[in-house]
Amino acid sequence: MANITLGEDTLTCQAHETVLDTLLRNNRQIPHSCRQGLCQSCLMRSLDNPPPVSSQVGIKDTLQKQNYFLPCICHPEQDMTIALPHQEMASSTVRVIEKQRLATDIIRLLLTHEDSFNFSAGQFVNLKRADGLTRSYSIANTPHPDKFLEFHIRRLPDGQFSNWVYDDLNPGDTVTISEAQGSCLYLPGRAEQPLLLVGTGTGLAPLVGIIYDALQQNHTGPIHLFHGSRDIDGLYLMNEMRELAATVDNFYYTPCLSGENTAADLITGRAHDVAFAATPTLKGWRVYLCGHPEMVQQTKKKAYLKGASLSDIYADAFHVNLPTGNVVSSHAF
């Protein structure tokens, strides 16, 4: 019989019991529904050992890699220490190295991280101010020997956190960061697969990280980035992306302007519309979508209808925190 450790408590999994059975028998509040490995509402994460492969069936590959599993179909093979997603995550205090303006209202924030901090480009962390105010931001870089993390932060008119970062956070100051989370990232394998990446606003941040990650891991298939913004100022990193497209054979970059102002050398239209018009079919493609929640939801469905497999679509919707403090879903400015 295996022991299951959740938080402070260790529970014993009886013979024939699943991990979910054990947790529910001990009155632990675990969201669950189908109890047959389909709905994924009981998704949990093993913190020590890889979970049995049979308990990861149907889970997104990027989550499998992070030892997520379904307790309702998990018959443990050994003792396990587990947690609910987003529960009791380790945090660390990190220092600001640099603040650099990328556009009128977007800055690049560089932070140090500890040796033990593991992440993939495209994942996000929660940044926490000393008084507890917390926001999620995507990591825009791949792991680097100098141990830094790059974030692109847009200043929002009523954004408590972003205004603080702009006005009061300086190099040398510290913030607290959570572990890296999220499943919108590049996994090696199928190096010839064409990649489509569509981002709006600072949705570019995780996509840039994913692109560099793919290139560092020798992705050989074409990599198409479509970045959309209402105004030209929001098409930040345009020079860097154009330079990359000029030097890397399999990388293609299309900045798209969706507002009223147009520019001679830029395509007019919403990034996802432009992307779909340029791509007759997405059968066999891998698709990454980051940014405005509505764009992400709609584009996900369209990408699927255009032939992309459900398992090949990775999405990260950025939800804006309302000034009232209502936290919406996983990802916020």
Add this chain to the structure above:
Amino acid sequence: MSETEEATANVTLFEKIGGEAAVSAAVDVFYRKVLEDYRINRFFGNSDMDKQIAKQKAFFTMAFGGPNNYTGTDMRTAHARFVTMGLNDSHFDAVMENFDATLKELNVPADLIAEATAIAESVRADVLGQ
């Protein structure tokens, strides 16, 4: 009966079709067909895509004779809203048509398609609240 035949006889439809991997492959093909089918897509397209996918997986697992917790009452409750929207036999027929086309497209042998179709058909009355 030879040993081989005996072994084959004990394998469930779910295992013969290919288990969870077959469910995922079938849903990927099926849900796309359904969303493009003007006769029925209004019953499928409006909710969160990930939730829809989970529901389709549960449906295919059941139809393939796999482990499931479906009850007639669940079926009735879950579809009652659609029955008031006008869900009827013609829509169920359209779903079954897509179901059949999906399995054919994935080269599932005809005898297994017949078995799965019979199971899927068995929930018709509950789904339509008849």
